[in-house]
Amino acid sequence: MERRRLGKDGQALPVIGFGAWPIGGGMGEVDERAAIRTLHHALDSGVTLIDTAEAYRTSEDVIGRALSEWPGKREDVFLATKVRGADLSRAHVMEATENSLRALRTGYVDLLQAHSWDAQHPIDETMRAFDDLVRAGKVRYIGVSNFSAQQMAAAWATRPFHSLQPRYNLLDRQIEAEILPYCERRGIGVLAHSPLAKGLLTGKYDPDHRFPAEDERSRMPRFQGEEYRRQLATAARQQAWAQERGHTLVELAIAWVLAHPAMTVCLCGAKSPEQVDEHVRAAGWRLTPAERDEVSRLSER
Numbered sequence: 448m449e450r451r452r453l454g455k456d457g458q459a460l461p462v463i464g465f466g467a468w469p470i471g472g473g474m475g476e477v478d479e480r481a482a483i484r485t486l487h488h489a490l491d492s493g494v495t496l497i498d499t500a501e502a503y504r505t506s507e508d509v510i511g512r513a514l515s516e517w518p519g520k521r522e523d524v525f526l527a528t529k530v531r532g533a534d535l536s537r538a539h540v541m542e543a544t545e546n547s548l549r550a551l552r553t554g555y556v557d558l559l560q561a562h563s564w565d566a567q568h569p570i571d572e573t574m575r576a577f578d579d580l581v582r583a584g585k586v587r588y589i590g591v592s593n594f595s596a597q598q599m600a601a602a603w604a605t606r607p608f609h610s611l612q613p614r615y616n617l618l619d620r621q622i623e624a625e626i627l628p629y630c631e632r633r634g635i636g637v638l639a640h641s642p643l644a645k646g647l648l649t650g651k652y653d654p655d656h657r658f659p660a661e662d663e664r665s666r667m668p669r670f671q672g673e674e675y676r677r678q679l680a681t682a683a684r685q686q687a688w689a690q691e692r693g694h695t696l697v698e699l700a701i702a703w704v705l706a707h708p709a710m711t712v713c714l715c716g717a718k719s720p721e722q723v724d725e726h727v728r729a730a731g732w733r734l735t736p737a738e739r740d741e742v743s744r745l746s747e748r
């Protein structure tokens with residue numbers, strides 16, 4: 448699989464990362480053995496970057512168990528986790544990191560990210576705590592998630608960091624105006640989250656589909672009523688474009704994200720080995736800039 452460098456001088460990473468929110472149960476129940484099988488299949492397929500978080504329910508535990516049963520080496524896996532944005536105080540950063548290390552059954556994480564901006568604690572307190580964790584050898588790289596360009600600038604003033612993790616997909620393009628140009632200027636790596644718009648860009652749902660109560664989508668406005676219908680209609684145009692070229696909508700959604708010049712990694716959520724296989728196939732499809740523009744215009748109508 449193609450690899451891209453994280454930021455200016457970070458490690459080269461596979462362009463597809465395993466998004467581990469679904470295997471924590473946040474998008475409907477996933478049996479633990481099925482989750483471990485899926486993760487092992489991803490690792491064996493070259494998807495060796497795993498993205499999880501303190502806030503992802505059982506996700507870190509399941510990953511820890513899966514890694515302890517995987518015959519490969521720890522150094523062959525790039526583990527990214529996050530401290531929840533609701534409390535980025537030094538005390539919480541330290542405590543959350545220790546909890547993550549214990550759950551993941553490892554002595555270090557490769558990338559520690561601030562999950563979102565915390566208005567209650569000064570960002571330099573957070574960045575200094577992150578820096579101390581790097582010095583202690585418990586963290587290799589640091590990054591932020593869901594930050595605006597202004598928030599990144601405030602963090603950068605305390606300490607440079609390697610990555611941003613923003614939402615980015617064919618239906619959510621708000622970061623194109625300011626945030627992605629900022630990352631390109633600074634040389635900050637970008638790990639896109641929710642590339643399939645949480646299933647809207649899979650082509651398998653119809654407007655009458657109802658998600659179970661334990662699935663976050665049952666509470667999201669974009670999965671209800673007229674809004675849901677409108678999003679699915681846009682996705683249907685993109686699906687037709689992909690199918691005319693012998694590809695699936697999932698492959699197009701991922702290839703389109705990866706064709707942005709600022710992009711480092713596309714973090715794809717998966718619940719089965721078959722879903723992982725489709726993500727891996729997508730990494731082999733390179734859209735030209737003209738093709739990418741054409742697909743972008745389909746979501747602007």
Ligand SMILES: NC(=O)c1ccc[n+]([C@@H]2O[C@H](COP(=O)([O-])OP(=O)(O)OC[C@H]3O[C@@H](n4cnc5c(N)ncnc54)[C@H](OP(=O)(O)O)[C@@H]3O)[C@@H](O)[C@H]2O)c1
Pocket residue numbers: 465466467468469474475498499562592593612639640641642643644645646649651697714715716717718721722723725726
């Ligand atoms: N930093 C943040 O605030 C933040 C927020 C969200 C996500 N993330 C990260 O980004 C990762 C990806 O986002 P996400 O998992 O929320 O959403 P996503 O990748 O947009 O969608 C994942 C869901 O789409 C469906 N799917 C995936 N591959 C498929 C395929 N090949 N065919 C058909 N359906 C498929 C699966 O659900 P069904 O089969 O049930 O439809 C899967 O759970 C997360 O796991 C997490 O690591 C970060």
